[in-house]
Amino acid sequence: MAVPSSDVVAPLPDLPSFESSVDDFFIRSGLTLQDRLDCCSFIDGLYPGKSWLIAPCQGYCSLTVFVGDDDVVQFRPGNYRLDIQIVEAAREVYGSFAPDTRHIATLPKSGLLVYCMNKIPGVSLKHIREISTMADGVEYQARLCVDFASFVSRSWYLGSITSIPLGIVGSSITSRLESLSAELPARFRPVAEQTLSQMTLIEALPWVLTHGDILPGNIIVEPSSGQLCGLVDWAEAERLPFGICLYGLEEILGGPTASGFRYHFHATNLRSIFWNELKKQVPELLQAPVMRAVKLARDLGVLLWYGIAFDNGAINRVIQEGRDAEEIRKLDAFLELCVVDAENL
Missing domain, CATH: 3.90.1200.10 (Aminoglycoside phosphotransferase (APH), C-terminal lobe)
Structure with a gap:
């Protein structure tokens, strides 16, 4: 049996917050173990001292993380980027039924786009x-x-x-x-x-x-x-x-x-x-x-x-x-x- 290289995404038993849907996202996006750790480090750096967890329902095209009670961080590959004009218009039309969304960074190694939004309660x-x-x-x-x-x-x-x-x-x-x-x-x-x-x-x-x-x-x-x-x-x-x-x-x-x-x-x-x-x-x-x-x-x-x-x-x-x-x-x-x-x- 071939031994996977360090660039192959594998389950992370020492990071229990990550679930199979998250593994699927990284594999599907062709990302590495280091890319996954970079996402963790980015959240820890952006919200020092705050607890965070993977959202229980994940979309196909993104990785969504809840930070504390009020914030959401979402990682997206470039081909699934959000159109900021659209998400701003959604907020304008639908008010609090749509989250207030901002693009805040791009991770340098993976190219993952990082968005921050308010957490809709519920x-x-x-x-x-x-x-x-x-x-x-x-x-x-x-x-x-x-x-x-x-x-x-x-x-x-x-x-x-x-x-x-x-x-x-x-x-x-x-x-x-x-x-x-x-x-x-x-x-x-x-x-x-x-x-x-x-x-x-x-x-x-x-x-x-x-x-x-x-x-x-x-x-x-x-x-x-x-x-x-x-x-x-x-x-x-x-x-x-x-x-x-x-x-x-x-x-x-x-x-x-x-x-x-x-x-x-x-x-x-x-x-x-x-x-x-x-x-x-x-x-x-x-x-x-x-x-x-x-x-x-x-x-x-x-x-x-x-x-x-x-x-x-x-x-x-x-x-x-x-x-x-x-x-x-x-x-x-x-x-x-x-x-x-x-x-x-």
């Missing part, structure tokens, strides 16, 4: 679901749905920041939909084709700054009540038609099981709570044509976020049966809902 919805059944309570879920509607509504009035150019998804929506219509498993293509045929309605909606990854790991809640405290990981945010982010509601209303994605028992009522609150916050949605366009945008968001695979950061391949099981399961659940909505509009 825990991730993913974490609370893993450690407690509290998140299954109907009052807990209802509170989260109301707050998520308030979060989404802010972009209708504040999110049209035209100084931000269109991003990867926003500048290629039609071509992506064309690929989805042609290459998705056959049972999903009718929704893609219908959405493509209605693109003029969707494009007429306000184009607003939209969080790019509304998953339970990025949704931060107050653990005892379900109050939405904010969203983290704004790296993929960009300007998109209002409503595209509503695939995130489906992530709130259910979760994966061994047999596929399953909605909570009260999901239908919770969905009504969300839409009623959103219409209260954005009265323009009381107009039937506007509501139809927003629900089409929701369908578009489902197609784009689960119909296009995430391959080590690339988002260019249409998902395939037998290769992308989790995405297929979510499309089965979410697109069935799209068909029901289309029949009722």
Whole structure:
């Protein structure tokens, strides 16, 4: 058996704060044992005497560390850098729902970019679901749905920041939909084709700054009540038609099981709570044509976020049966809902 060189990342039993997800990050990024130690030294130097720990939920493209009760330090390879204009705009549009983020350094040897941000109080919805059944309570879920509607509504009035150019998804929506219509498993293509045929309605909606990854790991809640405290990981945010982010509601209303994605028992009522609150916050949605366009945008968001695979950061391949099981399961659940909505509009 070959002995690994000193440049090969190996587990660090003498650094118990590092977990397997952290090992994966360093291996995936082609970084060394010394690079890992440099991250530790940087934090110790920046916050002398303060305790720090690895965040329990890690993203694919970064290493996130909690320092004390209030601060977050995040390390990112150059190809996953944050767009400071975007994260500043997120703070402007969504207020305390988004962290205040600054680029503070670049580590000289590894080239890792270092960002500092305030810690949004609370825990991730993913974490609370893993450690407690509290998140299954109907009052807990209802509170989260109301707050998520308030979060989404802010972009209708504040999110049209035209100084931000269109991003990867926003500048290629039609071509992506064309690929989805042609290459998705056959049972999903009718929704893609219908959405493509209605693109003029969707494009007429306000184009607003939209969080790019509304998953339970990025949704931060107050653990005892379900109050939405904010969203983290704004790296993929960009300007998109209002409503595209509503695939995130489906992530709130259910979760994966061994047999596929399953909605909570009260999901239908919770969905009504969300839409009623959103219409209260954005009265323009009381107009039937506007509501139809927003629900089409929701369908578009489902197609784009689960119909296009995430391959080590690339988002260019249409998902395939037998290769992308989790995405297929979510499309089965979410697109069935799209068909029901289309029949009722």
